[in-house]
Amino acid sequence: MGASARDTVEAVARGSYGKLVAYLASTTGDLAAAEDAMGDALVAALITWQRQGVPDRPESWLLTAARRNLIDAVRRTDVARRALPEMARAIEERSQLEASSALPDRRLHLMFACAHPAIDRSMHSPLMLQVVLGLDATRIAEAFLMPAATMSQRLVRVKAKIKQAGIPLVLPERHQLAVRLEAVLDAVYGAYGLVWDDGADGADRSDDRALRDEAIWLARLLVALLPEEPESNGLLALILGIEARRGARRDDNGRYVPLDEQDPARWSVDLILEAEDHLRTAKGLGRTGPFQLHAAIQSVHNQRAVTGRTHSAAVARLYDGLATLHPSIGVLVARAAAYRTASGATHALDLLDALPTDVVDGYQPYWAVRAHCLQSLGHADDARKAFDRAIALSRDPSVVAHLRRHRPPQ
Known part of the structure; x- marks a missing residue:
């Protein structure tokens, strides 16, 4: 029973943590308190379920x-004690109204609330990724190339500000959604980007699968909520275009396979077609954005399944446009990789x-692309150093293992 209880707690935490925190935060208006309450509930579940058995409705428990x-x-809390009757009544009313129905999913509501203009813009996406x-702060910090302690401190300060300023943790009015959409799109793609390649150990772990599935689900929900927004469709097209190639990223022995060496027969035709549909929809809406350009790049790569070749010059030109709209370090390194194929x-x-x-020193893709460039130009010593840094x-x-196979011998 112990193992079963632990497995159930872990499964519910993976699948329902964000949903439950979003619901509690919308009820109380206190984000940090909702997180603490949910964390304590998970600890209690681990103890109680091992002793008494797993309840029929773990999420409700x-x-x-x-x-x-x-x-x-x-x-x-003495200061807040006078608010207890009102909070208890609100929670009880919600409980009675929703006892016989499925728990409402307010994750997307909370994500838009986290993009409130009173919150530091640089913390919008990190806040969504955590709450x-x-x-955790360490994993978010890695994605944003920031020390974990710094990210943790900033997240604590942001949550305190939300409480102090009384920022409403509900879905904003419709006219406010477009203003906050960019941060929500960035967070959804950031979550997918953390696990799109099966996690750090190359294994398709259940927690990574859950996060990946949640990111895809949120991208679909954004399109349903804002079908008239081209970037919502662009994000979904991008994610589906990448997801279509999941089965080809490792060979039968588990070895990494670069995109240009993948067998298109192992790509998902259904996901590619769905991605193309959303990309066409985005283009038809008349406003170009970075996610549409990202999706267009994936579309060019996926066309190899039909044509047998990749139009490298088209990929490079799309990266030029992307570098103008969104010159992030990831985009600029990927642009260099595209030009390596297109023009040398x-x-x-x-x-x-x-x-x-100072920005690229700790960025693995930079060193990998640099290593391959130096190797192509015959600079073996410098190439080895770059390969070693990438490794x-x-x-x-x-x-x-892939990088070691390509590293020039001594």
Whole structure:
């Protein structure tokens, strides 16, 4: 029973954490308190379910426990004690209204609330990744190339500000959604990007699968909520275009397979077609954005399934447009990689050399692309150093093995 209880707690945490926190936060208006209450409920579940067995409705059990934790927390706070009757009544009313129906899913509501203009713009996406998608500060910090301690401190300050300023944790009015959409799109893609390649160990772990599925589901929900927004369709087209190639990223022995070496027969035709539909919809809406350009790049790659070749010059030109709209370090390194294929290693190396060294020093893709460029130009010693740096920064053993196979011998 112990193992079963632990497995159930982990499964519910993976699948329902963001949903439950979003619901509690919308009820209480206190994001940090909702997270604390949910964390305590999960700990209680681990103890109680091992002793008494897993309840028939684990999610409802957790929600009830978290509600009690919230009320207890208010009761222990002298300043807030006078708010207890009102909070308890609100929670009880919600409970009665929804006892016979499925728990409403307010994850998307909370994501838009996290993009409130009073919150530091640079913290919109990190905040969503933690409170809605359940990622810890260390993993978020890695995605944003920031020390974990710094990210953790900033997240704590943002949550305190939300409470102090009384920022409503509900879905904004429709006219406010478009203004906040960019941050929500960035967070959804950021979540997918953390797990799109099966996690750091190359294994398709259940927690990564859950996060990936949730990101795809949120992207679909954004299109349903804002079908007239081209970037919503662009994000979904991008994610589906990448997801279509999941089955080809590893060979039968688990070895990493680069995109240009993948067998298109192993790509998902259904996902490619769906991605193309959303990309066409986005184009028809008349406003170009970065996610549409990202999706167009994936579309060009996926056309190899039909034509047998990749139009490398088209990929490079699309990256030029993307670098103008959204010159992130990831885009600029990917642009250099595209030009390595389209026009040669010299041009690509020039693009890499133009990037700020302090930003790229810890960025693995930069060193991988640089290593291949130097190797193509015959600079074996410099190539080995770049390969060694790329290997040191790689978290996936199959990628490490791939880089070692291509590293020039001594």
